[in-house]
Every structure is written in C-alpha cells, then in structure tokens.
Amino acid sequence: MSTELQVVADEAATCVRCGLAETRTQVVFGVGDPHADLLFVGEGPGADEDRLGEPFVGRSGKLLDQLVLEEMGLTRERFYIANVVKCRPPDNRDPRPDEIEACNPWLEKQIALIDPKVVVTVGNFATRTLLSTKEGITKVRGRAYPFGAAVLIPTFHPAAILRGGAQQMAQMRADLVRAKQALAGAPGDAPAEPAPAVAPAHEADDARLFE
Numbered sequence: 001m002s003t004e005l006q007v008v009a010d011e012a013a014t015c016v017r018c019g020l021a022e023t024r025t026q027v028v029f030g031v032g033d034p035h036a037d038l039l040f041v042g043e044g045p046g047a048d049e050d051r052l053g054e055p056f057v058g059r060s061g062k063l064l065d066q067l068v069l070e071e072m073g074l075t076r077e078r079f080y081i082a083n084v085v086k087c088r089p090p091d092n093r094d095p096r097p098d099e100i101e102a103c104n105p106w107l108e109k110q111i112a113l114i115d116p117k118v119v120v121t122v123g124n125f126a127t128r129t130l131l132s133t134k135e136g137i138t139k140v141r142g143r144a145y146p147f148g149a150a151v152l153i154p155t156f157h158p159a160a161i162l163r164g165g166a167q168q169m170a171q172m173r174a175d176l177v178r179a180k181q182a183l184a185g186a187p188g189d190a191p192a193e194p195a196p197a198v199a200p201a202h203e204a205d206d207a208r209l210f211e
C-alpha cells in the first residue's frame with residue numbers, strides 16, 4: 001500500500017463514526033495495487049471478510065476474481081478492491097443510508113489517492129452511492145458513465161450471479177469487457193449481449209440485488 005493510503009487505512013482502522021463499529025471484528029479497508037487503474041467498489045464486508053480483513057474473499061469474491069481473470073486477464077494484485085462500508089453489517093443486513101454516508105469519506109479518500117481510470121461498481125449499493133442515483137443496477141448497467149476524470153461502469157454483485165442468474169452472468173461478463181475497453185481507452189460501447197432469457201422464479205425474491 002502507498003504511504004498515503006496506508007495512513008488513511010490506519011486512521012480508518014479505529015473508526016467509530018457509525019454503529020457498525022460496535023459489532024465488527026475489524027475494519028475491512030481494501031486491498032490491491034494502490035496505484036491501480038482499475039478500482040472495484042462493492043457493498044460491505046460479509047462474515048468471511050470481517051474475519052479475514054479483506055474484501056470479497058468468500059464465494060462471491062472467488063467468482064469475481066474468476067470473471068475478472070477470464071474477461072480482463074487481471075489477477076487481484078493488478079487492481080484495487082474496496083466497499084462502500086468498511087465494517088460488516090450484522091447478520092448480513094443491508095448497510096443503512098446513515099452508515100453509507102458516515103463511511104463515504106473513507107471511500108472518497110481511497111478514490112482520490114488511488115486515482116483510477118476505471119471504477120466498476122459491484123451491485124446496487126455501490127452503484128447508487130457513486131452515481132448518486134436511486135435507480136437499480138438492472139436499469140443503469142450496460143453503459144459507462146463519466147466519473148470525475150475516470151469512467152464508471154456498473155455491474156451486478158457476484159452474489160446475484162451465484163443465486164442463479166445465467167443472464168446476469170452473461171451481462172456481468174459484458175460489463176467487464178466494457179471495463180477492459182475503457183482501460184484501454186476504447187469507446188465504452190457495450191459488447192453484444194445475449195437476448196434476455198426468462199428469469200428464474202426465485203430471482204423475484206432477490207430484489208435488492210437485481211432492482
């Protein structure tokens with residue numbers, strides 16, 4: 001980690017700006033190349049992340065690593081990965097708006113110091129936070145957005161893919177190809193995607209991941 005980013009991480013390690021400080025095992029600040037051109041931003045730590053102190057280390061993280069390697073040819077040390085909230089919401093509940101707001105200065109500092117060319121928001125919470133929108137991921141994904149001097153590309157949370165979304169898997173792959181093109185400076189037009197399939201019935205139960 002760069003010196004400046006390490007200083008911020010050290011400060012965040014004792015943060016008590018919101019109630020999540022009371023139930024966390026540790027602050028999960030972020031990992032990867034501090035000078036990366038590519039930054040992934042997810043939702044918040046789960047149980048594995050809270051225990052190990054690293055974002056995206058459970059099944060979702062393994063799937064994300066696999067898809068990034070297959071579609072972008074990058075391993076984890078080539079990018080940086082963080083979350084909108086740095087402490088685990090208890091019982092895997094959604095992070096609350098006040099918690100996201102309290103934690104946002106840490107994310108803003110990370111983004112400023114890493115200074116990525118491409119930011120990929122993973123799932124609804126990161127996308128809504130960084131794009132300042134109430135729209136869900138299904139509506140906003142499929143294109144690139146200006147984000148300061150960078151480009152922001154929204155995609156699904158891999159947890160949504162693990163819950164059975166074959167169509168979402170193909171769309172997430174297309175989003176990662178879009179991110180690869182943006183990194184290379186190519187126009188961010190969407191690569192061809194498969195025609196919409198009939199969604200499995202259980203997806204209706206998973207509104208927070210797909211809305």
Ligand code: SF4
Nearest residue numbers: 015017018021087103
């Ligand atoms: S979630 Fe963020 S704001 Fe809340 S205690 Fe953890 S580091 Fe601080």
